[in-house]
Amino acid sequence: MSTDRSTDMSTDSMPLQDLPCLSLRGSMLSQRTNKRRSRCGVSEGLDAECTPTELIQMCSPRHKLQRLCSKDKENDCGHFVLARRSRRKKESSSGVSWDSLPDELLLRVLVCLPLQDLLRVSTVCRRWHRLVLDESLWHSVDLEGLTHMGAALQQVLNTGVRRLRCPRSFVENLLFSTSSPLQLVQLDLSSSIIPTSALESVVCQCSTLEYLSLEGLRLSDAIINALAMNVNLLQLNLSGCSGFSAAALADMFTSCCRIEQLNISWCEFSSDHVKSVVSNLSSSVTHLNISGYRESLSLDDVKVLVGRCPHIQTLDLSDSTLLMADSFPVLAQLKNLLHLSLSRCYHIHLAALTDLGTTFPLLCLLDVFGLVHDGHLPSLKKELPRVSINSRPFSSIARPTPASRLAGSLTERTMWGSGCRLRLGPQ
Structure with missing residues (x-):
């Protein structure tokens, strides 16, 4: 040993x-x-080989061996159990993860996306879907060109949109899931096909409208009464509308006393409707289109109008066949008149037009389409050298997009002077 x-x-x-x-x-x-x-x-049978x-x-040290042998689940009854570790969040190789960014920064990124990309991003995850529906991204929307837009319009209205443009659209019945008031400030539904009941469901939830165009739509007294709740209305376009009474119209103009531009031409009006308009407008009106009332607008109505709205700068009385040259002394009380339209007022003679330069010293635009033949225009322009004659074939009063804009141009997609951030088609 x-x-x-x-x-x-x-x-x-x-x-x-x-x-x-x-x-x-x-x-x-x-x-x-x-x-x-x-x-x-250890068993003697394993002496010749070490596993x-x-x-x-x-x-291993003695204490580690004992701890391994004393584990309950992994070695209970000789059965080995594979324990699952908690999944660790993978870190981005760049050090910055989209998930780690706060909502405010993601919204700053999403606000740069066009409408189509924003809709695609909403399908990534629940968080991004929630952020895409944030009302700050849907402040200004243009849905022109979308067919059968009932469901889309309902979704956009629920996002808290402030500026909405969808002229010449086809809208089915709308069924709002909530009764909360809409936040619309500017709305253009001109020349759309929309049921009166669906339009009521929209307008009746609005109280903050400042710019509104319902040109060519069939309305109701309920819609006109709902518009009366929008006391901050500045521009209103009801050209070609129908379906409401003179009494409802009078109540609306009494309530909406801040209107500056009003287009109420070519509506299905009787003489009572015309009197409701001229007798209830406030002095804040500076641009007025009340054309198209051949047998309804009289000289007495013009006198009432001038007395209530002395600050008018643009006045369109076209197609008022009852008016004659004796209306000029009445209109002369409008000291700020810059633009006057008398197209197709056939009872006004050409000789009376030559004195308009002295009657209205500030006048710079005059429309007399159908009243003066092309052969007589040079002589009239000679008598009125400071006045541009027949340069505005279409009225732009209270219209969101004037008809004089070139078709297909970027300015054609504007609404009251500015475009919408989210819109269909190329940006």
């Missing part, structure tokens, strides 16, 4: 480069592991 110990001691104390060959070291390692295995109570697991256990 002393010899063996001396041999082991001498071998262990030898330098690394003087150790015996690899086969010798392998036999010595086997002897040492057999001794350690016998001390640990990696047993070797790790034997080489």
